[in-house]
Amino acid sequence: MDIKAGQSEAFVAGYVRKPDPALRVALIYGNDEGMIAERGRTLAQAVCPDLGDAFRAVELSGAQLKDDPARLGDEFQSLSLIGGRRVVRVRPAGDESVDAVQTVLDATAGDALIVLEAGNLPPSSRLRQLVAAAPAGAAIACFEDGERALEGLIEQVLGAAGLRADNDARDYLVDNLGSDRGLSRSELEKLALYKGIAKPDAPPAARIVTFDDAVAVIGDSAAIGLDDAIFAAFDGDPGGLDRALDRVFAEGVAPASAIRGLQRHADQLHRLAGAIEAGTRPDDAVARLRPPPHFSRRAALQRQARTWPSRRLADLVDLLLEAEMQCKTTGLPDEAILRRTALRIAQGARSLARAPARR
Known part of the structure; x- marks a missing residue:
């Protein structure tokens, strides 16, 4: 599957709600390193919430797979000693990983999720072409946030803290947050911490992030x-x-x-x-x-x-x-x-x- 940048958030959210066991390989690529890392972590945690679990989570690099392409196929087919589906994260990944990914797509057994985090792969990239064309693969594009995506991120992060930005604050945040998703999320989390997590019985005014709040915290x-x-x-x-x-x-x-x-x-x-x-x-x-x-x-x-x-x-x-x-x-x-x-x-x-x- 070829997942365009505008579809990536919905695709990842859908996978989190209901992980598809038919998906073997997720390749996340683009020019926004923060968003790539965020999407990769979200997909991986949908399968294994604790990415520090040595029995269910494995980290590899593209260089390791270049030297030993069969390693990825072995990890894909391995079973966890304590039960539960496994996840294998490959960071950074590039065309050197093509042979290793092919072994996973050709495997007759195995249920681990392979998450590849790459850079800005061109359309000619063999890895990108391989995963996008595979029925069991998803090539997910991540490019710098536009205005609409930033508004969604602002609503998501502040909403999780029981807060919302007023119109002036939202406009300021859209214009002054950087284009990197990871940095933008970090700045918004600082803003939520500065304002304070709103309690369920908090008065409406305590839930509003104002222009002055945004200016006081966002230091881009x-x-x-x-x-x-x-x-x-x-x-x-x-x-x-x-x-x-x-x-x-x-x-x-x-x-x-x-x-x-x-x-x-x-x-x-x-x-x-x-x-x-x-x-x-x-x-x-x-x-x-x-x-x-x-x-x-x-x-x-x-x-x-x-x-x-x-x-x-x-x-x-x-x-x-x-x-x-x-x-x-x-x-x-x-x-x-x-x-x-x-x-x-x-x-x-x-x-x-x-x-x-x-x-």
């Missing part, structure tokens, strides 16, 4: 880099923008997510500039923003609101919506679209700063 450096990039763009600082975007890409932030961050900032500035133009004091206008900005950014927000007229910010929202659509539909490199769009904002900010004060 990607968030810092993205925030720096956004403020550099609207401040008209191309050099600072370029350096911050380098950090953003190095941390694995999706360009479409960064563009949505620029959109939210433009919308926030539009509301702020409109309030100031209507006569509200700048510091009062900033204090009324929801979600509230970090104290270290308040002066910059006031400065940007004085630089950007509300009519120009309205045009900017349209520009950013167009950029997001280009990321989804044109096939052009997302990073190039983000850099070009952010640079246009920075150039616009410099032009406005040099222009005579607006009336």
